Amino acid sequence: MKPETNYMESVQAIKQRFEIIGNDPKLNRAVEKAIQVAPTDISVLVTGESGVGKESIPKIIHALSHRKHGKYIAVNCGAIPEGTIDSELFGHEKGSFTGATNTREGYFEVADGGTIFLDEVGELPLTTQVRLLRVLENGEFIKVGSSQVQKTNVRIVAATNVNMFDAIEKGKFREDLFYRLSTVDIMLPPLRERKDDIHLLFRKFASDFAHKYKMPSIKLDDSAVEILLKYRWSGNIRQLRNVAEQISVLETKREISSQTLLSYLPIENPNLPSVIGTKKSESDFSNEREILYKVLFDMKSDLNDLKKLTMELMQNGSSKVQEANKGLIQKIYGKPEENAIFEEEPRVEMLPNQNNLIQEAFEDDDDQNYLFAETVDEEETLSLEAKEIELIKKSLERNKGKRKAAADELGISERTLYRKIKQYDL
């Protein structure tokens, strides 16, 4: 048997063992590299956008290494507050700061003989980077508040979804540490570059959720599959999984049309029709897709109108505003006799993932061009921010302050949630 056949066999077996779905050549290469470096103690840096599945790589490396009986600790560097990260990683002495009532072992002490996965390593403060460099160079560290040097034998696998060269350029990350961490670089491609895997992953998630929620599996019709493949998936596999779960739970019909799928995909480009308009002659969009974009644009503009109306209602009291906005109310809600305005939720309210409203985009036919939402007027940005803050607050409340659970519920990474908490001072 040829050696490459052997490799492919082990790649397939490892993917099965770690429940990694997909057959993209770049994904296979990443898994293959993980298998190759596992028996060594080489430091590995896993790179790729948020949600591409970076967490599987350090697990593979640990499980196939001589450290497999030692501890494996995954640390999300972006989710730990700057003030406590040194203590978490390296431990502290009793009385070294207010609240340090006992001596505590840090992860580097606990994981002696094992592997530490440093996720979002680019988020480490510079002072922590100095300590980490020392561990990498000679296995030495000092607890916070101590002067005693301790030794540890830990393999480090790090991951990042930020461009480390930018971080180095901006003085946020030490160049020497970067090179120590990235002896081998394992890159995971974004989902939109794994076209053949998108539907496969969706089907797997649909079947998992059907099993979990004890209902028949959802199935996309052809037009929905087309949308699935065209979408940009900025949140990658995490976002795809989230969408599959929401549709599985919320839709009563099991055959999913493109319209239904689209209602679960964040659309937030106020300029969408004009961009599409300019691309129309170059692209091979079918009539159906153009109609769908039109529907989406109409929904978006209805949403904007609704926001304005709601704002006025809140500011001026309802009867005056209803009178003054008869036309608009009719446009959004239909004729008065056809419905009861305030009895029914407007359809746009049902759009999921409103927290991601600004950044998502659809992929254009040209692989390199995506239709980004770059210009959003200030009023809209502010109201989106308010919505985002409200969603985050509610989710944190619901999950009793547990960030991981809240991040999962919101369909964002813990690190992103942590950033937003900091950004909005929540």
Ligand SMILES: Nc1ncnc2c1ncn2[C@@H]1O[C@H](COP(=O)(O)OP(=O)(O)OP(=O)(O)O)[C@@H](O)[C@H]1O
């Ligand atoms: N190939 C895959 N097959 C099945 N599920 C996958 C695959 N890749 C990722 N997932 C799932 O997608 C989700 C996100 O993966 P993961 O947390 O590893 O992403 P990440 O790249 O580490 O993201 P972040 O940078 O935000 O931490 C997880 O639920 C994971 O199980």
